[in-house]
Amino acid sequence: MRVTYRGDYALKVVLALALNYGKDVVTIHELAKRIDAPIKFLEQVLLDLKKGGFVESRRGKMGGYRLARPPGNITVGQVIRFIDGPTEPISCVRNGYSSCGDMYKCVFRKVWQDVAKTTSDIIDNVTFEALAFEADSEQEVLVYSI
Amino acid sequence: MRVTYRGDYALKVVLALALNYGKDVVTIHELAKRIDAPIKFLEQVLLDLKKGGFVESRRGKMGGYRLARPPGNITVGQVIRFIDGPTEPISCVRNGYSSCGDMYKCVFRKVWQDVAKTTSDIIDNVTFEALAFEADSEQEVLVYSI
DNA sequence: GTATACTCTACTATGTTAGTAGAGATAGTC
DNA sequence: GACTATCTCTACTAACATAGTAGAGTATAC
Numbered sequence: 244m245r246v247t248y249r250g251d252y253a254l255k256v257v258l259a260l261a262l263n264y265g266k267d268v269v270t271i272h273e274l275a276k277r278i279d280a281p282i283k284f285l286e287q288v289l290l291d292l293k294k295g296g297f298v299e300s301r302r303g304k305m306g307g308y309r310l311a312r313p314p315g316n317i318t319v320g321q322v323i324r325f326i327d328g329p330t331e332p333i334s335c336v337r338n339g340y341s342s343c344g345d346m347y348k349c350v351f352r353k354v355w356q357d358v359a360k361t362t363s364d365i366i367d368n369v370t371f372e373a374l375a376f377e378a379d380s381e382q383e384v385l386v387y388s389i
Numbered sequence: 390m391r392v393t394y395r396g397d398y399a400l401k402v403v404l405a406l407a408l409n410y411g412k413d414v415v416t417i418h419e420l421a422k423r424i425d426a427p428i429k430f431l432e433q434v435l436l437d438l439k440k441g442g443f444v445e446s447r448r449g450k451m452g453g454y455r456l457a458r459p460p461g462n463i464t465v466g467q468v469i470r471f472i473d474g475p476t477e478p479i480s481c482v483r484n485g486y487s488s489c490g491d492m493y494k495c496v497f498r499k500v501w502q503d504v505a506k507t508t509s510d511i512i513d514n515v516t517f518e519a520l521a522f523e524a525d526s527e528q529e530v531l532v533y534s535i
Numbered sequence: 536g537t538a539t540a541c542t543c544t545a546c547t548a549t550g551t552t553a554g555t556a557g558a559g560a561t562a563g564t565c
Numbered sequence: 566g567a568c569t570a571t572c573t574c575t576a577c578t579a580a581c582a583t584a585g586t587a588g589a590g591t592a593t594a595c
Contacts (some may be wrong), residue, residue: 244390244391244478245390245391245478245479245506246478246501247583247584248583248584248585249583249584251479252499254497256498258496258497260551269584270539270540270541271489271540271541272540279491281584281585281586282436283585283586283587284584284585284586286498286541286542286543287539287543287585290541290542293542296473300540300541300542300558301540301541301592301593301595302539302540302541302591302592302593303538303539303540303541303591303592303593304538304539304544304592304593304594304595305539305540305543305593305594306539306540306592306593306594307540307541308541319497319500332390332391332392333391333397335391335418345425349524349527350404350520350523350524350527351397351400351401351404351465351520353523354511354512354515355392357506358390358507358511358512361504361507361510361511362504362508365500365503365504366500366504366573367509369500374496374497377496378495378496381495383494385410388534393551393552394552394553394554395552406556410538414572416570416572417571417572418570418571427553427554427555429554429555429556430553430554430555432572432573432574433554433574434570435572436573436574444570446572446573447561447562447571447572448560448561448570448571448572448573449560449561449562449563449569449570449571449572450561450562450563450564450569450570450571451562451563451570451571452563452570452571453562453571453572454561454572484594492543
């Protein structure tokens, strides 16, 4: 798998919203500042995340974004697959076709399937609740270390 | 990680040469036919593999390619990293810098480091000796099943 | 009704990928 | 020594993906 800037911003902005879960909405402007992303680019990412059912928005004055679901119900795998596409390292595994009769493909496909599986085992089990918890500790450390 | 056609051909051609290890050299033309790759494209890949010390060649009539080292000493990880570059999913992990002070980067970097590690654990432990053994069995099955 | 903030479409610059083309160098064979 | 098969090397190109930028449009609070 390869994580693009788009995917990276998506993960960061979902985390930013997870850290704000239960509170009021946050504007794109504020989110862009927090995660250090170009505002117009983040706009598009947020629009996609909305289509994917990850975030919801309110327009107009006092508008902004918030998570559409509890952070515990959103995983890194869900977000990155939705934004950056399949995480499998090669197309024959991405498409998941089963028997090819070509030994050159077959022996490597097994390797790539293993990689895909261990990758999924990780990214599908990291929720934004866990990440938000980690980020909170991180922040505390920073505060106390000043 | 993402495996390109270039990387895919590289792995296949090394396997083809591993299956021929100890015997005579094989021409690009023959290799291209066996792994079903565009001959001029494979040329470039083989040239790279030579620079990487994976294969060696003989010019002129009766020329061709063979493995430069025993198949047991070549891993999938070595070949794919040399041809397609680093396998880490994101640049901050690829470059391996240690402390960033940015919580948004830090919490995700741990995830990507885990992914990179499990990926390496797989691809760095698959040798072309093992793959050639698998491919041989595969071939036998095909022969007997006709 | 006006300011603020989200929505949507289009455009662009840059880099990567997957090739293709063709001239050049080398080594066997007649 | 010419011929031919084969590897070597550089340059070029078409198509696509990435990382933005630009600007007009729409909804909502006050």
